[in-house]
Amino acid sequence: MTGPDQTGNDQTGSSAASHCRSIVELGPQRVRHLLELTDHMAEVNRRPNPKVPALRSRTVCNIFFEDSTRTRLSFEMAARRLSADTMTFSVGQSSLNKGESLRDTIETLAAMGVDAFVVRHRSSGVPWAISRWTDAAVVNAGDGWHAHPTQALLDCHTLMSELSGSSPRRADLAGIKIAIVGDIKHSRVARSGIAAFEMLGAEVIAVAPRTLIPPHFSTPVTQDLDTILPEIDALYLLRMQSERMSGALVPDLSEYTMRFGLTPERVQRMNDNVVVMHPGPMNRGVEITVDPAELPRSVITKQVTTGIAVRMAVLFELLGSGAAQAAPETSTEVGFESQMEEL
Ligand code: NCD
DSSP, rough: OHHHHHHBBOOOOOOGGGGGHHHHHHHHHHHHHHHHHHHHHHHHHHHOOOOOOTTTTOOOEEEEOOSSSHHHHHHHHHHHHHOOOEEEGGGGGGGGGGTOOHHHHHOOOOOOTSSEEEEESSSTTTTHHHHHOOOEEEEEETTTTTBOOOHHHHHHHHHHHHHHHHHHOOSSTTOEEEESSSSSSSSSHHHHHHHHHHHHTTTEEEEEEGGOOOSSSSSSSESSSHGGGGGGGEEEEEOOOOOGGOOOOOHHHHHHHHHSSSSSHHHHSSSSOOOEEEOOOBEEEEEEETTTGGGGTBOHHHHHHHHHHHHHHHHHHHTTTTOOOGGGGOOOHHHHHHHHOOO
């Protein structure tokens, strides 16, 4: 399957501007534009009636080949808040079980008039393949270990807003040090998150056992969480992705927790200003043994809320008027304002 090269670039010839498949492919200008659009969408979401007609008569189809709670429902809610029609493709009840190929399935759905596919698949590169088979926009909701761009966007937006307090949202993460802790090797969240954090000027340090660091990894790495704890502004905990491991990569989970988990002892020693993040779902008792609600600065719930606004921004950029031929300089602000009027 042709798909992303090492930098996440498309080798297929389809225009990257009409999709949201990886942070590297989006590039700094679109990342910043999407974060600004997220501010507007968050404003829509604070209204008593958080629904606008921007994507009326557009159809968004969710195809999730892996389990998901928050990402799938968040895309569904985002599409509905923009008045798009939504379809959810249930893999388990589909003709894929009768041997139909993924390509035939996509072409069948596209023939029904789908404008955007939101795709999650266990294999890296599937969103790139789908965009060769259809003219619809493709949004990557997680492909294998490779990329999860909307998670990275929501993480950046949540962190920038939190660090800004009551001031207007900071425009980047320059001068901010983020520790990303845990199973980096199997994590598309880590790959996209690190790309986005670094793109916005943050200093990222990966904290993990050597067995959970991918080969050819260019971000600085440490095995000593306690030493870097006093220096960091944000602590990003990853889920231990046991379902993606082929063998035992950590000797035992309680030792993992002792060295890399957010325990009550570490909370005691940690600066109260450190922002704590997790993409969910959490393995309580493994990567975190404290109740996040009791931490001085956990934004784990805010990440979920921001996820809806980010996905609204992505769908609007791809499908709204003045869409993503959507390079920021070609988008029509007038169109945007009128489309954000309430229903
Ligand atoms: C992540 C995923 O599925 O990649 N979850 C999410 O989208 N919020 C992280 C995970 O499964 O650990």
